[in-house]
Amino acid sequence: MKRSILLYFPTPFPYNRPWLGIPLAHLAISRYLSKNYNVKIYARHLQKNPLKTILNQGKNAICLGITAMTGFQIYDGLKIAKTFKKKYPNIPIVWGGWHPSILPQQTLKNPFVDYVLVGQSDETFPQLVKAIERGKPPKNKIIYPKKPVDLSLAPPLPYQLLDLEKCIGNTEYGDRTFPYISSYGCPFRCAFCVEQIVNKRSWTAVPAKKVVKEWKTLVKKYNADSIAVYDSNFFVDEKRVANICQGLIKNKLNIRWGNANGRVSTLCNYSPKTWRLMKQSGCAMILTGAESGSQAALDLIEKDMNVSQIIKFTRLCKKYHIKILFSFLVGLPWSIDPVKNKKFVDQEYRSTFSLIDKLLKISHKNRFTYYVFLPYPGAPLFKRAQKLGLKYPHSLKGWSTYLMSPEDAFKETLKQRWLSKKQARLTAMLTQYIFGLMDVDSYKILKDRISNPILKIIFCLSYQIGLVLVKIRWKYKFFDLPIDYWLFSLVHKYGGLI
Ligand code: B12
Ligand code: SF4
Incomplete structure (x- = not known):
């Protein structure tokens, strides 16, 4: 029987906002493994209760792999890792992706991280999997790629591992x-x-x-x-x-x-x-x-x-x-x-x-x-921001609440000297609401996503009213009294439309 490799794609957003997408990173690290192993990819948009399914599948697993950008993906990833570790303390949890690659040592300090794979892992992940399977796991817990992956030789992404209709x-x-x-x-x-x-x-x-x-x-x-x-x-x-x-x-x-x-x-x-x-x-x-x-x-x-x-x-x-x-x-x-x-x-x-x-x-x-x-750890401007008094986390868990989305950014900027709360809010309003509605294609994309005919009519009417308002706001650069934006934000947050 083929051994299994479990891979989890943590949700990038803190609330119930749907993210439709193909976890390309998981496909990339599976391209050399999909034939000989039972690779299973989990994400909130792929299974109803991914945690439960992962826990049920753990017995035959070689490892659990988790990807993370700086921010909420760490939060969701850690939640899964913690529960998994409790049930399967001997199955290694491997972290990869952008955040672990930027701060590998700090990431490894977390008790729910056994290995960190830095950068492109198309080749290093299969090597690690095989080493663990053979019972000879590497002593070095941080693994770097020797050279950039030669994509001319790499097999195509194994899209067949996913229920693509959900992605x-x-x-x-x-x-x-x-x-x-x-x-x-x-x-x-x-x-x-x-x-x-x-x-x-x-x-x-x-x-x-x-x-x-x-x-x-x-x-x-x-x-x-x-x-x-x-x-x-x-x-x-x-x-x-x-x-x-x-x-x-x-x-x-x-x-x-x-x-x-x-x-x-x-x-x-x-x-x-x-x-x-x-x-x-x-x-x-x-x-x-x-x-x-x-x-x-x-x-x-x-x-x-x-x-x-x-x-x-x-x-x-x-x-x-x-x-x-x-x-x-x-x-x-x-x-x-x-x-x-x-x-x-x-x-x-x-x-x-x-x-x-x-x-x-x-x-x-x-x-x-x-x-x-928002300064990302590792980037040159992060160092400059540090000198200007940026307060930043010192642990993997800490980075999980380093807010990234524009609607939350003002919370973070309270800690920063170089942007006011009002300005951060204005930026969120511009990107989501004003420019969002002014984009001529938004109307069609969103309308097509609504199946209920009554909701569709309500949406079309509200959109047209909103469009008039945002055009006036932009023309006169008038962004005060944003009642219309608050209403829009409520729909955005809980309606999951955009
Ligand atoms: C699609 C995408 C998104 C999607 C989905 C994210 C995802 N994780 O797939 C969405 C729309 C959600 C998104 C959002 C954001 N994103 Co984005 N996104 C991307 C993008 C364009 C492609 C990701 C991808 O699929 N790559 C293809 C795969 C094959 O490559 P990969 O992810 O690097 O994976 C390789 C390695 O990293 C490693 N690896 C990855 N995961 C794992 C897991 C394991 C177990 C192992 C072993 C190895 C491994 O192996 C893979 C193969 O070599 C990247 C840029 C890029 N080219 O990657 C930016 C990028 C990841 N995003 C970035 C940023 C900044 C953001 C936003 C903050 C943007 C914004 N201003 O709102 C938000 C954050 C939202 C949040 N709340 O946290 C930064 C990451 C910065 C950081 N410190 O984490 C990137 C790198 C862009 C950049 N150059 O700045 N993003
Ligand atoms: S932001 Fe600059 S360095 Fe980063 S991917 Fe784009 S062009 Fe390259």
């Missing part, structure tokens, strides 16, 4: 959108990002031919009509992108692809031929970190780009009818002096608002998201 949903560019990862790492050095700590500015990718072949399987076997690309930086190699596009066209895959993360500065240098291929092959949406309208802020975060490139990029995307999902951040740690800092942050808001107005004039079809800057 996929609709997006603005498709009804059955499948998440996919075509590269690991990113060669850039943005000072707020953890890429350079975990992947050391390396970048490895699945070759173009293989990407096309794997997308073809997703279309033919699983009926995918669209692909969401989850790479940290999909567009590093223009030739590869062009070849992928050509392959998609040649194979008449007739899909749309989106979410692909790319840098403004890289894409501005792409040739018109590649842009045309991208459009023809179904590129529907590019995600980019525009970060700020303030050049001083872009320089502080070492973004290595300028504001005029953001404008050029927006024009290019408009020309080729590709939607942009812009990500902005605000509230950088400028100065130890709170008065000076406030001045800088006010300037960040003004510059970004003015840039967004310019971008809206070029096209009103793009989506803007706006986040409060």
